[in-house]
Amino acid sequence: MNPDGRAPKPLDREQCVFLAVRAWLNNVAPLPIDDLRTKAQTLGRPAKNLIAKSGGIRELLKQCPELTVTAGEVNVSWGSVTTDCENLGAPEIAACLNNLPKKDIDLLNHNLSKLQVVSRSSRLVNALRKRQGLEDLKHRCEMKRSEIRRLKEWIQTKRSENPVAEMKKLKALRDSSLRRLSEKKYIHKQRGEMENQLAALDQSIELMQHEVARLRLQGIHVNEKVTMYEQDLFFESHQNQSLTRDLLAQHEKDTEKLAVVLEVLIREKLSHSKNVLGAHLMALEAANIDGDPMQQNCRIRLAEIEELQEDFLRRLRENKVNLQMISQLELVTMKSIRSPLLAVKIKERPLNAPVAAAAASAGGTSDSPACSAEPSGADKEAVICAICLDGIELDPTESLACSHSFHRSCLTEMQSSGGVFCPLCRRYEPSSTEFPRL
Numbered sequence: 001m002n003p004d005g006r007a008p009k010p011l012d013r014e015q016c017v018f019l020a021v022r023a024w025l026n027n028v029a030p031l032p033i034d035d036l037r038t039k040a041q042t043l044g045r046p047a048k049n050l051i052a053k054s055g056g057i058r059e060l061l062k063q064c065p066e067l068t069v070t071a072g073e074v075n076v077s078w079g080s081v082t083t084d085c086e087n088l089g090a091p092e093i094a095a096c097l098n099n100l101p102k103k104d105i106d107l108l109n110h111n112l113s114k115l116q117v118v119s120r121s122s123r124l125v126n127a128l129r130k131r132q133g134l135e136d137l138k139h140r141c142e143m144k145r146s147e148i149r150r151l152k153e154w155i156q157t158k159r160s161e162n163p164v165a166e167m168k169k170l171k172a173l174r175d176s177s178l179r180r181l182s183e184k185k186y187i188h189k190q191r192g193e194m195e196n197q198l199a200a201l202d203q204s205i206e207l208m209q210h211e212v213a214r215l216r217l218q219g220i221h222v223n224e225k226v227t228m229y230e231q232d233l234f235f236e237s238h239q240n241q242s243l244t245r246d247l248l249a250q251h252e253k254d255t256e257k258l259a260v261v262l263e264v265l266i267r268e269k270l271s272h273s274k275n276v277l278g279a280h281l282m283a284l285e286a287a288n289i290d291g292d293p294m295q296q297n298c299r300i301r302l303a304e305i306e307e308l309q310e311d312f313l314r315r316l317r318e319n320k321v322n323l324q325m326i327s328q329l330e331l332v333t334m335k336s337i338r339s340p341l342l343a344v345k346i347k348e349r350p351l352n353a354p355v356a357a358a359a360a361s362a363g364g365t366s367d368s369p370a371c372s373a374e375p376s377g378a379d380k381e382a383v384i385c386a387i388c389l390d391g392i393e394l395d396p397t398e399s400l401a402c403s404h405s406f407h408r409s410c411l412t413e414m415q416s417s418g419g420v421f422c423p424l425c426r427r428y429e430p431s432s433t434e435f436p437r438l
Contacts, residue, residue: 262316270309272423276386277302385410386423402427 158166281298385392387410398408402425414423421427 259316263313266309266312266316270305270312274302274305277305387411387414400427 277298281295281302284295284298384390385395385397385407386404387406390407392405392407395407395409397405398411399405400411400422402422404422404424406423
């Protein structure tokens with residue numbers, strides 16, 4: 001019983017073993033339980049530290065599973081801390097050890113001897129470390145002594161030298177140090193400038209890299225566009241080739257049609273002239289004028305027209321005839337039954353001469369002479385119409401854009417029948433109710 005009359009605090013197996021180990025570790029070697037009881041009063045805080053270094057009481061219990069300790073009683077005052085068995089003093093530990101059987105004491109001594117070896121080795125290691133620390137400290141002390149000795153020698157040497165020379169040396173050393181310092185400052189400044197230049201160069205290189213990347217991307221876009229243009233040009237060239245073939249075929253057809261039209265125009269124009277000359281020749285033959293030079297002239301002109309027709313047809317077959325050459329076939333017929341002077345005049349212009357540009361313009365005048373014939377002598381005023389072959393002064397006249405004059409009634413009749421070309425120069429005239437005056 002405790003002094004206050006209460007029952008002692010029961011301890012479990014772990015706490016009992018902890019107290020035993022704590023008592024045992026305060027000794028330098030395993031001891032019997034009696035010696036532990038004797039040494040119990042020397043227990044204190046170092047025992048707890050050794051237990052912690054050994055791995056704790058739980059590790060010890062794992063190594064001693066054969067312990068039969070289950071519980072024990074320790075007489076402690078209820079005013080102390082009873083929850084922690086480490087706070088127990090020497091009397092309580094001795095009372096706890098009384099509850100341990102002999103078998104448990106032997107097991108504890110056997111297993112705790114191993115921990116004692118570990119504890120000894122740890123103390124040996126600590127001693128070796130302390131010894132090494134002392135050796136290092138001794139070495140540092142020796143180095144300090146040698147430095148102090150050299151310093152003393154240097155001071156004695158300096159005292160023996162001339163102070164003025166020493167001052168000069170110090171000044172020279174100071175000047176050299178200042179020069180080196182200024183050089184270092186200059187080098188540092190140059191280094192800073194070079195670093196700035198390098199930074200600027202790095203920035204410019206980065207910009208150039210971006211520009212190169214942009215140009216490369218732009219080049220890719222340009223190549224894509226060129227490829228697209230090439231494809232478009234390829235397709236367009238194929239289309240142009242097909243269109244060219246179609247145009248060539250159409251040109252061949254148009255050439256054939258033009259040849260047919262030109263042949264019709266040549267035959268129509270020259271046949272009209274031959275009919276007019278034939279009519280005049282018949283009129284001259286009916287007049288029974290022997291030896292009339294006009295008959296011979298008409299026959300010559302008829303032969304020339306035949307040759308001209310053959311020549312134009314030959315040129316047409318050789319693709320050497322065009323509309324300009326057809327427009328140059330301006331034949332002027334002169335007729336006067338009452339006049340003995342009957343002649344036929346062919347325009348005094350080469351067949352291959354170019355037609356003036358003014359004759360092709362709307363409302364322009366042609367450089368060809370008017371459709372008229374002027375006889376000599378008293379009948380100079382007698383002019384005929386190339387459509388009806390009558391005197392042009394008998395009826396009102398009308399002039400075309402090519403300056404050829406005809407009877408108004410003859411032009412109206414020709415227009416009503418679908419004629420759109422000048423009867424002489426075959427120039428195209430617009431279809432209207434009345435031809436414009438010049």
